[in-house]
Amino acid sequence: VTIPINSQYNSELNIANIGDLDLTYSIARQYNTNKSITACSASGGCDEYISRVIFNTIDNTSTCSNYADYTSISTDVDAGSSYDLTIENGTVYSSDDLGVWIDWNIDGDFDDAGENVVCEGGNSGQGTFSITVPMDAVSGNTIMRIRMKYNGSDCGSPCGTTTYGEVEDYSVNIINGDDWLTISPTSGTVAGSSNTPIGLTFNSTDMNEGDYTADLIINSNDPDESQITISCTMHITNVVSFDFTAMLEGSFGSGQMNTSLNTNGFIPYNQPFTSDPWNYPGTEQVAGMPNSNITDWVLVELRDATDAASAGPATRISRQAAFILNDGSIVGIDGSSAIQFNNLSFQKVFGIVYHRNHLGIMSSSSLSGTGNVFTYDFTPANQSYGINSQNELSIGIWGMISGDANSDGVINELDKSDFWDNEAGTSGYLNSDLNNDGEADNKDKIDFWLPNLNKGSMVPQAK
Numbered sequence: 132v133t134i135p136i137n138s139q140y141n142s143e144l145n146i147a148n149i150g151d152l153d154l155t156y157s158i159a160r161q162y163n164t165n166k167s168i169t170a171c172s173a174s175g176g177c178d179e180y181i182s183r184v185i186f187n188t189i190d191n192t193s194t195c196s197n198y199a200d201y202t203s204i205s206t207d208v209d210a211g212s213s214y215d216l217t218i219e220n221g222t223v224y225s226s227d228d229l230g231v232w233i234d235w236n237i238d239g240d241f242d243d244a245g246e247n248v249v250c251e252g253g254n255s256g257q258g259t260f261s262i263t264v265p266m267d268a269v270s271g272n273t274i275m276r277i278r279m280k281y282n283g284s285d286c287g288s289p290c291g292t293t294t295y296g297e298v299e300d301y302s303v304n305i306i307n308g309d310d311w312l313t314i315s316p317t318s319g320t321v322a323g324s325s326n327t328p329i330g331l332t333f334n335s336t337d338m339n340e341g342d343y344t345a346d347l348i349i350n351s352n353d354p355d356e357s358q359i360t361i362s363c364t365m366h367i368t369n370v371v372s373f374d375f376t377a378m379l380e381g382s383f384g385s386g387q388m389n390t391s392l393n394t395n396g397f398i399p400y401n402q403p404f405t406s407d408p409w410n411y412p413g414t415e416q417v418a419g420m421p422n423s424n425i426t427d428w429v430l431v432e433l434r435d436a437t438d439a440a441s442a443g444p445a446t447r448i449s450r451q452a453a454f455i456l457n458d459g460s461i462v463g464i465d466g467s468s469a470i471q472f473n474n475l476s477f478q479k480v481f482g483i484v485y486h487r488n489h490l491g492i493m494s495s496s497s498l499s500g501t502g503n504v505f506t507y508d509f510t511p512a513n514q515s516y517g518i519n520s521q522n523e524l525s526i527g528i529w530g531m532i533s534g535d536a537n538s539d540g541v542i543n544e545l546d547k548s549d550f551w552d553n554e555a556g557t558s559g560y561l562n563s564d565l566n567n568d569g570e571a572d573n574k575d576k577i578d579f580w581l582p583n584l585n586k587g588s589m590v591p592q593a594k
Contacts, residue, residue: 132333133366133503135474136340140333142478144347144361147326156351157318158329159205161272162304163344169239170274173289174198175296179256181279182221186262187214189301195221198298202274203348203358205302209310210270213263216249218277220257227256227296230278230286233303235268241276241289250286256296270307272346276300311338311365312345333365340367368503373433374469375461377484377492377509378530379426380522381566381579388426388457391568397560402452403487404430408538415452421466424456427567430485431461431470435477439495439516442481443591449475455486459510469504481516482507483590487538488562489531490588492520517589532586533579536562540588542580551576 134140148154180195187206193199208214220227231249232241241247249260256279276289280296287293313332321327347361382388392398398420404411409430432450436442453470455461461484463470479497482505492515498505508514510528515521521529534542536550551563554571565575 132364132476132478133368133371133480133500134333134335134476135369136338136367137336138474138476139335140476140478142331142333144329144331145326146321146329146349148321148323150353151323153323154321154351154353155319156321156349158314159317159348159350160207160304160312160314161205161302161346161348162270162306162312163272163346170234170276170300171240171290172198173276173278173298174292175278175280175298176292176294177297178295179220179222179224179227179279179281180297181218181277181299183217183219184277184299184301185215185217186275186301191301193299195297196299200300202300202302205272205304205348207304207306207310208264210264210268210305210307211266213261215259216262217259218257218279220255220279223255223257224281225255226253226282228252228280228283228286229254229256229258230289231260231262232276232289233262234273235265235305237269237271237273237305247286247289252283252285256280264305266307268305268307270305273303273305274300275303311335311343312363314347331363335365335367338367340369342366366503370471370473370503371475371500372469372471372504373431373482373498374504374506375431375482375484375509376459376507377429377455377461378459378524378528379455379486379489379533379567380524380530381489381533381575382426382457383524383528383530386525386528388455388459389566389568390424390426390457392427392560393420393423393425395558395569397558397569398425398427399560402430403428403560404452404485408540409485411450411452413450413452415464417464421464422454422456422462424458425454425466426457427455427486429453429455429461432483432485433472433475433477434481434483434493435479436481437479439481439493439497440591442493448477448480480505484509484531485538486531488536488565489533490520490535490540490542490586491590492516492531492588493590515589516591519586520589522583532583533565534583534586535588536565536580538562540590540592542583542586547576547580551580
């Protein structure tokens with residue numbers, strides 16, 4: 132999801148059970164960092180062994196494995212908080228030793244001060260200990276290593292092999308001021324041939340701009356796939372840019388669009404989408420046309436939906452009036468920059484472009500971005516949603532369909548009778564001027580309205 136600072140976004144994960152029996156599941160969350168953790172190797176000799184580990188939400192019972200990798204088992208801990216760690220010995224010798232290390236700074240070793248959190252020699256290799264998470268612990272997923280060994284006077288080294296004993300590794304999620312992903316519920320049962328929603332809340336309160344990632348580790352009684360991992364990313368930014376390219380059929384010729392309305396001074400300085408059907412209240416205005424390559428105004432709309440078919444009017448998250456240049460670039464009112472939206476929250480975003488006498492178009496897929504810049508080009512084939520939603524203007528270049536003089540999303544007799552019939556022979560900023568050359572004449576009716584008669588916009592509308 133993309134989200135501004137100090138805001139919250141609710142999303143949903145769906146677990147489907149395609150079998151006949153009940154599916155029981157539990158979900159653990161692991162925050163990721165950009166650090167690569169490769170802990171040193173360690174092992175034991177399997178006489179005495181670690182039979183049970185309890186730490187916060189971890190409760191794992193096991194037999195001896197010399198070394199056991201339980202890093203798929205995880206718990207969340209908060210910086211500054213204390214938690215009890217209980218370790219049980221499967222074969223007790225009074226001279227057994229116990230050592231526990233947690234890589235608090237997530238640097239791939241256990242050598243830093245305070246990382247040897249338990250060191251007990253000759254204590255039978257078991258006990259309950261209070262572990263306090265340092266206030267300066269690094270947020271993210273790290274390793275807790277537990278070593279039990281025989282006949283020593285201390286806890287030994289976190290690395291290497293001993294003749295007797297065992298080593299187990301677990302994962303610990305350190306939360307230090309940026310607990311940004313909440314899951315509800317974290318466990319449950321899904322009946323056969325049914326599904327259940329899992330609520331995810333992304334929260335950027337008091338966080339900095341940037342990318343934050345986490346894994347949802349879902350364990351279940353599925354005999355074929357008992358664990359799956361779902362990756363989540365929260366991109367925090369206060370400004371999102373959209374770099375769109377589109378073409379207007381009426382204005383197009385010889386690879387680019389005309390600028391006749393601009394040259395003749397017909398383009399209004401205030402955005403023209405205040406009336407039906409847009410009723411857009413935006414205050415975009417200029418003191419003069421900022422670029423001689425401007426063809427006209429367009430209205431850009433963003434919708435947040437799971438897929439294109441679901442992107443109806445209720446999913447609209449923002450709109451903005453902008454200029455379209457003769458090369459198809461859609462830019463802000465400075466005449467050159469990509470349009471920018473402030474404080475947007477979305478999971479999947481679809482882009483829509485409206486023009487006052489062309490049929491509106493919507494992206495056929497959700498927009499992809501790099502950082503806070505999303506790019507989409509409507510001009511190749513199949514880039515707008517729906518069947519026959521654009522016309523091919525020249526080989527490989529597709530554009531918005533001209534002829535919708537009354538802007539109702541359908542090209543029909545009303546566009547001619549209500550607009551062209553009344554405006555023919557006049558000049559200016561006219562809806563019936565379907566080729567945007569500044570005049571309403573027979574070319575508009577014969578070359579654009581008539582060939583496109585009965586075509587309609589494929590932008591999903593309310594039903």
